[in-house]
Amino acid sequence: MDRRTEIMTAAGRLFSEAGYHVTSMRDLARAVNLQGGSLYAHIASKEEILFEIVSHAADLFLAGAAAVPPDLPPAERVARLVEAHLAVIAREIGNATVFFHEWRFLSPERKAQIQERRDAYEAYFTRAIADGVETGVFRVEDPRLATLFVLSALNWTYQWYDPAGPIPPDEFARQYAAMVLGALGADGPLTPGPSPRVGEGRSTEHAGGAA
Amino acid sequence: MDRRTEIMTAAGRLFSEAGYHVTSMRDLARAVNLQGGSLYAHIASKEEILFEIVSHAADLFLAGAAAVPPDLPPAERVARLVEAHLAVIAREIGNATVFFHEWRFLSPERKAQIQERRDAYEAYFTRAIADGVETGVFRVEDPRLATLFVLSALNWTYQWYDPAGPIPPDEFARQYAAMVLGALGADGPLTPGPSPRVGEGRSTEHAGGAA
DNA sequence: CCTACCGATCGGTAGG
DNA sequence: CCTACCGATCGGTAGG
Structure with missing residues (x-):
């Protein structure tokens, strides 16, 4: 992973955890072991x-x-x-x-x-x-x-x-x-089996589950 | 509306439009015709x-x-x-x-x-x-x-x-x-009418609508 | 990639 | 409620 990708990956994590505005460029730099200003060798802003x-x-x-x-x-x-x-x-x-x-x-x-x-x-x-x-x-x-x-x-x-x-x-x-x-009001399970049986209403397969 | 409520109302609008961190206390003060520091006569932080x-x-x-x-x-x-x-x-x-x-x-x-x-x-x-x-x-x-x-x-x-x-x-x-x-797999319209008719599947009332 | 720095702006306070 | 100010921090840059 090159440096730029490394920065993007760390930024994705930090921005998602703390928010864009709460994450400072220094926070980001620290996460990739750089000094604050050094980030700008890889990104514009x-x-x-x-x-x-x-x-x-x-x-x-x-x-x-x-x-x-x-x-x-x-x-x-x-x-x-x-x-x-x-x-x-x-x-x-x-x-x-x-x-x-x-x-x-x-x-x-x-x-x-x-x-x-x-x-x-x-x-x-x-x-x-x-x-x-x-x-x-x-x-x-x-x-x-x-x-x-x-x-x-x-x-x-x-x-x-x-x-x-x-x-x-x-x-x-x-x-x-x-x-x-x-x-959406679709009638029943779709993937396996034939077309929905008439007169039986919908059923989610294995209906019930936990409770 | 007293001043404090006025501030809260304006803040609700500004925070929702621009975001909490993008809205500065000076932005908020301006919206209620106050100087920045004057807000703190009404709120703690x-x-x-x-x-x-x-x-x-x-x-x-x-x-x-x-x-x-x-x-x-x-x-x-x-x-x-x-x-x-x-x-x-x-x-x-x-x-x-x-x-x-x-x-x-x-x-x-x-x-x-x-x-x-x-x-x-x-x-x-x-x-x-x-x-x-x-x-x-x-x-x-x-x-x-x-x-x-x-x-x-x-x-x-x-x-x-x-x-x-x-x-x-x-x-x-x-x-x-x-x-x-x-x-949720419920059977049909619930509010008016009798219990769901058996053998008819679900139907959203007035099914169709636009398209 | 680092060091050192820039102007701008932040939330909050003191003193009146 | 205002004026004037505080220290801290911000994103970004210059020069090497």
């Missing part, structure tokens, strides 16, 4: 570091969504989008936290650049949900509100999900996707 | 202001949840909790934003005090969901994860909901509650 972290996270989210085949049936597509989203958070919780929590401190130009990518990301969900509403597999009153609901449920996870905790990322994503589909 | 805002918001959320009758059926109770939560956000979006976004900058003692109230608030949801799982009206795999899902969907709303926007708070809350119940 504090805000450049923030942008690189946020931009990197945005790319990860976009790449994850772009990898979901757009011709999948809507329910499966939404499930895959949910899983991709949570995979990014599980893998890069620090950078994801900075992405969600500190991006507003970017300069107007850079903020606008990130906003574009956020819009593009959101569009993947908007499309999948609209498709599902059109074909009748989703039953929601307002697709726009439903999209915001789904993104809200996803975006907050960085606040509490611990990839090293008791529930492994895969299991976490699977259950989360099931609840998202429930919120 | 910047952090005291932050605490008062966050504490006030916590009280509002707790009071809203406490007002939901605990003997209601679980589905209706969850719906009422969702509506209460969103009502607070619709009424005090600024303070709610500070509550969610800046509370971590409190001193350890004050942070712990708020954490207690957050836990108590979360417990209302945990109980309602556990009750619903027990009685079989909710079908989720892991009640703990389901609770976190619901709170995530709610907690993020301060980021995008505009009470003055196109969708009025009541309508917003009603649709949001329907999606939450869907995520």
Whole structure:
């Protein structure tokens, strides 16, 4: 790992733990065994570091969504989008936290650049949900509100999900996707088995669980 | 409105717009037509202001949840909790934003005090969901994860909901509650009408909507 | 990559 | 409630 990458990695951790404004350049320098001023041999400004972290996270989210085949049936597509989203958070919780929590401190130009990518990301969900509403597999009153609901449920996870905790990322994503589909009024489990059985209502597989 | 309240109101707006650390005491003083040092005739420290805002918001959320009758059926109770939560956000979006976004900058003692109230608030949801799982009206795999899902969907709303926007708070809350119940695997519309019809699956009332 | 420094700004206080 | 000030710290730079 070269010095610049080392700085970015440390910054992602510090910014996520203490916040962008609370972390001083001296704090960051100490974390990579440099003197304060020496950082500027590798980076132009504090805000450049923030942008690189946020931009990197945005790319990860976009790449994850772009990898979901757009011709999948809507329910499966939404499930895959949910899983991709949570995979990014599980893998890069620090950078994801900075992405969600500190991006507003970017300069107007850079903020606008990130906003574009956020819009593009959101569009993947908007499309999948609209498709599902059109074909009748989703039953929601307002697709726009439903999209915001789904993104809200996803975006907050960085606040509490611990990839090293008791529930492994895969299991976490699977259950989360099931609840998202429930919120969208989808009929039942989608991945294995035939098309949903009529007259039986929805059922989350292994319903019950703890209690 | 006395001076102290005036300061708190202005601080709620400024902290929510620019962030706690970006807002200086001089910014705040200017907003209430005072000189910087004069603020300290009314408050002890910047952090005291932050605490008062966050504490006030916590009280509002707790009071809203406490007002939901605990003997209601679980589905209706969850719906009422969702509506209460969103009502607070619709009424005090600024303070709610500070509550969610800046509370971590409190001193350890004050942070712990708020954490207690957050836990108590979360417990209302945990109980309602556990009750619903027990009685079989909710079908989720892991009640703990389901609770976190619901709170995530709610907690993020301060980021995008505009009470003055196109969708009025009541309508917003009603649709949001329907999606939450869907995520919990509840069977259908709950408020009006008889118990859910068997053999018809779930349906959000007026399913379809825009598209 | 370090040393030494810059001007600016911070939260908070004394004294009236 | 104002004026004037405090020490501390900030991001960033020059010169080597």
